[in-house]
Amino acid sequence: MKQVTVVIGGGQTLGEFLCKGIADAGYKVVVADLNIANANKVAEEINQKHGEGTAKGFGVDATNENSVIKLAQDVDDAFKRVDLMVYSAGIARAAPITNFALNDFQLSVNVNLTGYFLCAREFAKLMVKYKIHGRIIQINSKSGKVGSKHNSGYSAAKFGGIGLTQSLALDLAEYGITVNSLMLGNLLKSPMFQSLIPQYAKKLGIPENQVEQVYIDKVPLKRGCDYQDVLNVLLFYASDKASYCTGQSINITGGQVMF
Numbered sequence: 001m002k003q004v005t006v007v008i009g010g011g012q013t014l015g016e017f018l019c020k021g022i023a024d025a026g027y028k029v030v031v032a033d034l035n036i037a038n039a040n041k042v043a044e045e046i047n048q049k050h051g052e053g054t055a056k057g058f059g060v061d062a063t064n065e066n067s068v069i070k071l072a073q074d075v076d077d078a079f080k081r082v083d084l085m086v087y088s089a090g091i092a093r094a095a096p097i098t099n100f101a102l103n104d105f106q107l108s109v110n111v112n113l114t115g116y117f118l119c120a121r122e123f124a125k126l127m128v129k130y131k132i133h134g135r136i137i138q139i140n141s142k143s144g145k146v147g148s149k150h151n152s153g154y155s156a157a158k159f160g161g162i163g164l165t166q167s168l169a170l171d172l173a174e175y176g177i178t179v180n181s182l183m184l185g186n187l188l189k190s191p192m193f194q195s196l197i198p199q200y201a202k203k204l205g206i207p208e209n210q211v212e213q214v215y216i217d218k219v220p221l222k223r224g225c226d227y228q229d230v231l232n233v234l235l236f237y238a239s240d241k242a243s244y245c246t247g248q249s250i251n252i253t254g255g256q257v258m259f
Contacts, residue, residue, distance in 0.1 A: 011038030
């Protein structure tokens with residue numbers, strides 16, 4: 001039986017790329033997204049390439065407990081197993097702390113941290129139920145290791161993700177389930193980063209067309225983080241080759257962060 005991966009936030013951008021790459025690696029894929037039309041579209045594209053039944057789309061609000069519980073039940077009904085859960089949902093709101101709205105801070109915590117907790121909890125239950133030595137992988141950020149100016153909500157939630165990953169790893173070690181976080185560098189071509197360019201330009205006092213180069217210059221390897229970089233590391237930590245690694249926060253930052 002093929003292994004089954006659940007990707008939360010799999011309907012677009014990085015999540016979509018990971019869903020397709022994971023399917024290419026031989027997994028069945030649950031594409032779960034707040035936008036169910038996007039989830040279904042990605043699942044259909046995977047099925048066209050790999051055969052009907054390889055992927056299935058689901059709608060989920062990762063910040064809503066009942067929605068996550070229902071997703072886990074639906075996945076159980078459809079696949080009867082979960083081997084890998086990838087939490088790729090994320091959101092960022094940027095503003096100086098003196099102007100940072102409480103609802104934006106809470107949104108960052110809800111999407112980046114609470115959703116991770118809820119999804120890890122529910123899919124860990126399925127792994128335990130089926131006695132699967134599964135993998136839980138959070139898509140995190142270098143902002144979970146170093147503070148980020150004007151990004152207090154995002155950074156605080158991502159720092160919290162490291163503590164949650166370590167705690168989950170301790171809780172689930174007895175079941176042979178590993179839990180790790182991938183700490184990404186700047187995904188310069190991602191819609192999230194591109195949406196923040198006007199704010200970064202204002203923060204830095206430079207034209208918008210110079211922002212990407214400023215961030216490239218901060219990286220020893222002199223390029224941004226690509227989606228493929230993330231997939232490469234994810235597939236390793238999902239594999240048996242990484243079975244002795246748990247509770248780790250793995251940098252994918254081109255040397256920008258080294259601890």
